[in-house]
Amino acid sequence: MNIFNILTKFINSSLNQEETRVLEQIKKGNGNNSRLFSIVKDYFSYKAVDLSAADKERVFEKIKLNTGNFTYTDHKPFLKKRITKLNLATYAAVASVALLISIGLWKYVTDNQGELNILIEAPLAQTREVVLPDSSKVWLNGGASLRYGKNYLKDRKVSLTGEAFFDVRKYNKATFRVLVNEFNVEVLGTTFNIKAYKNQHSEVKLYTGKVNFEVPSLNKKITLKPMEEVTYDPLTKEIQVSSFEKDEYDWRSGKYKFTDKPLKEIIAILNQNYSVTILLSEEQLGESMFSGAIGKDEPLADVLDKICISTGLNKTIEGDSITLY
Known part of the structure; x- marks a missing residue:
């Protein structure tokens, strides 16, 4: 059973029952087993950047290429090619850093x-x-x-x-x-x-x-x-x-999160973000309250549908103007 396949599945949380049993034996096994597990685990738990599953696979391939062919048996060491702990860590570091540099993250x-x-x-x-x-x-x-x-x-x-x-x-x-x-x-x-x-x-x-x-x-x-x-x-x-009051726009998620926000204030934001002209048929409609999340890049038609459903209003479109009534 290939140790890298098991470690990869461990990192991606996809081990089955048998592979979990094997992993526990690896962790408790001889020095080579436990050292390799510890090194690989440390590199991926130290998340200076968040790698995708595909990127993790590429890292493992680079580590495998530089550390020899690892296999697992219940009673024999899986390290066929003898490499010192220092060299193994160095190879893994080089592989990880090389990947991170190549994809422009680190x-x-x-x-x-x-x-x-x-x-x-x-x-x-x-x-x-x-x-x-x-x-x-x-x-x-x-x-x-x-x-x-x-x-x-x-x-x-x-x-x-x-x-x-x-x-x-x-x-x-x-x-x-x-x-x-x-x-x-x-x-x-x-x-x-x-x-x-x-x-x-x-x-x-x-x-x-x-x-x-x-x-x-x-x-x-x-x-x-x-x-x-x-x-x-x-x-x-x-x-x-x-x-200051709690920000309604969270740039981390790219969403506005409104709680009982007057409609006239929301319309002002939409007119600015979408470069459109949204009007209200009656001034008092601007005092209607809206609660909900709106993505900054969400299509305007979807945003207007949310507002109309929430407030019970309808819309008409004439040229570049949109009227809520």
């Missing part, structure tokens, strides 16, 4: 001090979810990039360019820091959003927990509470703190 880069860093980028018009080594999660908006060092667990520090949403987990009471252009954000465990594009106003929105916003050059440090945001102008160095 790059190794060096900073000004020559330190090796991991760089993860989200393509334009796409979002990417990243799971850091401490299980913290980061969602990168299109065109954003995140960088962190190989010693991340000792120094929980990341650098961000663009926009990202953070769900930071507590880890050994270690502080988590985000470095963005001229300012830093420091937390222990919390959820917040940072938008920081070059030569534009930057903003930090705090949803849960507590964060410290710091501009070292100004010797300025501000502590934010939940549902507070800070904006920073890199040109004027002006800092403003204000409260």
Whole structure:
């Protein structure tokens, strides 16, 4: 029975009863068995990027190519070609990193001090979810990039360019820091959003927990509470703190989520997003309430159907104008 087939099914959660029994024997078996299981398991549980099943298969093929032919028997070691633990780990790492680089998800880069860093980028018009080594999660908006060092667990520090949403987990009471252009954000465990594009106003929105916003050059440090945001102008160095209401649009899912939203406000959003003119036959209809989710790229006809069904209205279309009545 091929060990790689079993490990692949384990990663993809598709083991049958017999394969599960074999896997347990592999995990408890001789040193070679347990080492290989541990190495492969570690590489795929350390989800710096989320690989598809097809990509995982490609990684396994590369590992298999570089580590020899592995087979499993109940009583004999499955490692036919002797390779040291160090070499096996090195081959697996090279295979994994080579794949990640080839599909454009993960790059190794060096900073000004020559330190090796991991760089993860989200393509334009796409979002990417990243799971850091401490299980913290980061969602990168299109065109954003995140960088962190190989010693991340000792120094929980990341650098961000663009926009990202953070769900930071507590880890050994270690502080988590985000470095963005001229300012830093420091937390222990919390959820917040940072938008920081070059030569534009930057903003930090705090949803849960507590964060410290710091501009070292100004010797300025501000502590934010939940549902507070800070904006920073890199040109004027002006800092403003204000409260905000929960965002209705979640760029991570590409959906608007409305709860008892007046129809007139929804129509204003639709007119802007779809470049159309939606009118109400009577002004008081604008006070009708709508609750539901609307995808940003959802066809306008489907959105209007949702609204009409929810509010009991009808629609007429004349040229570029749509009237709800």
